[in-house]
Amino acid sequence: MNAFPERFDLKSLLAPHAWKCMGLSSLVILLDQWSKFSILAHFVYAESEPVLPFFNLVRVHNTGVAFSFLASDAGWQRWFFTTLGVGASFLMYRLIYLNKDQPLFCWALALISGGALGNVLDRLLHGYVVDFLDFYWQNWHFAAFNLADAAITLGATLLVVYEVLRSRELSKASKETP
Numbered sequence: 695m696n697a698f699p700e701r702f703d704l705k706s707l708l709a710p711h712a713w714k715c716m717g718l719s720s721l722v723i724l725l726d727q728w729s730k731f732s733i734l735a736h737f738v739y740a741e742s743e744p745v746l747p748f749f750n751l752v753r754v755h756n757t758g759v760a761f762s763f764l765a766s767d768a769g770w771q772r773w774f775f776t777t778l779g780v781g782a783s784f785l786m787y788r789l790i791y792l793n794k795d796q797p798l799f800c801w802a803l804a805l806i807s808g809g810a811l812g813n814v815l816d817r818l819l820h821g822y823v824v825d826f827l828d829f830y831w832q833n834w835h836f837a838a839f840n841l842a843d844a845a846i847t848l849g850a851t852l853l854v855v856y857e858v859l860r861s862r863e864l865s866k867a868s869k870e871t872p
Contacts, residue, residue, distance in 0.1 A: 719804045726840060726842040748831060752838055779811060783814075798852060798859070808842070809845035810842070825839050
């Protein structure tokens, strides 16, 4: 007799693919936090160091979300986006578990959840997200971002690629069905 209910499949939970996705998420969090720790240790607020003719390392703090949206609000956004990031990550880990047969989808969610939790840690530890990658062209600067943001963007791009490939497969299958 199985000690677990039938809908809980321990073997599937321990499948290497799910653990690899969790490992990727963890790697994103570790690299993100290490890079932010380095910036906090070596730069003062708003300090900038040129690296390439189009790229600086800079220390900025973002109390809002992407592109500093809501940064000037009264502080509610810290807890709202912390809760949202944790909740969304749990949902993504559940989706990884349920869709182990869709590796591209799972890798995308692993990157997004790792990035989200990296920024959640910043909000919990500092009350803001540390951004430090500053790309620019002449006098125009793209919004500074961090490794967590890059992982989220890469994950979202992979989700779009996954969906395009999936819709092509569905379209092809529907044309082949009489």
